[in-house]
Amino acid sequence: MSHSSLSTTSEKPGTWEPKIAAFFCNWCTYTAADLAGVSRLKYAPNARVIRLMCSGRVDPQFVVDAFAKGADGVLIGGCHPGDCHYVEGNYKTLRRFEMLQRMLKDLGIEEARLRLEWISASEGEKVKTVINEMVAALTALGPLNLPQRFSTWDEEMDKLEEAAQQQPQADHNEKTEVVHAS
Numbered sequence: 555m556s557h558s559s560l561s562t563t564s565e566k567p568g569t570w571e572p573k574i575a576a577f578f579c580n581w582c583t584y585t586a587a588d589l590a591g592v593s594r595l596k597y598a599p600n601a602r603v604i605r606l607m608c609s610g611r612v613d614p615q616f617v618v619d620a621f622a623k624g625a626d627g628v629l630i631g632g633c634h635p636g637d638c639h640y641v642e643g644n645y646k647t648l649r650r651f652e653m654l655q656r657m658l659k660d661l662g663i664e665e666a667r668l669r670l671e672w673i674s675a676s677e678g679e680k681v682k683t684v685i686n687e688m689v690a691a692l693t694a695l696g697p698l699n700l701p702q703r704f705s706t707w708d709e710e711m712d713k714l715e716e717a718a719q720q721q722p723q724a725d726h727n728e729k730t731e732v733v734h735a736s
C-alpha cells in the first residue's frame with residue numbers, strides 16, 4: 555500500500571484545523587449537542603460526533619483507533635455521575651479515561667488531546683464551551699500526525715538498525731585497541 559494515501563491536505567501550512575473525534579452518550583451529551591445546534595450556539599465545526607448509548611461503551615481501543623486514524627484530539631461526553639441510564643457506565647468511563655491518560659502520557663501524547671466531560675442534556679452551552687476550548691488547546695499544540703508518523707516507521711527502523719549495528723562494532727574496536735596498548 556502506498557503511504558501517500560495517509561497524508562492529508564489539512565497539513566498545508568496555514569490551513570491546518572484540528573480534528574476531534576467526539577464520543578457522546580445518547581442520553582445526555584449527544585442531546586446537549588443537538589440542543590446547542592437548535593439554539594444556534596456556535597461551536598467550532600472540528601468535532602466529528604459519534605453517538606453511543608452510554609459513555610461506558612467507549613472502548614479504550616476506540617480512542618486509540620481515533621488517534622491512529624488521524625484525530626488530533628478525542629472528547630468523551632457522558633452523563634453526570636449518578637445520572638447514567640445504565641447506573642455505573644460513566645464510572646467505568648472514568649476508570650478507563652484515567653488508564654488512557656497514563657498510557658498516552660507514556661507514549662508522549664499531550665494530556666490535552668484527551669478530554670472527558672460530564673454534560674447533561676440541558677447543557678448545550680457547555681458543549682459549545684468544551685469544544686471551543688479543546689479546539690483552541692489543540693490548535694496551540696499543533697497536529698498529532700500519528701498516521702504520518704507511522705508512514706515513516708520503516709525509515710525510522712532502518713536508522714535504528716544502523717545505529718544498533720554500529721554501536722557494538724565501536725565497542726569492539728575500543729576493546730581491541732586496549733588489548734593492543736597493554
Ligand code: FES
Pocket residue numbers: 579580581582607608609610632633637638639640641643644
Ligand atoms: S447513559 Fe449516559 S453515561 Fe451512561
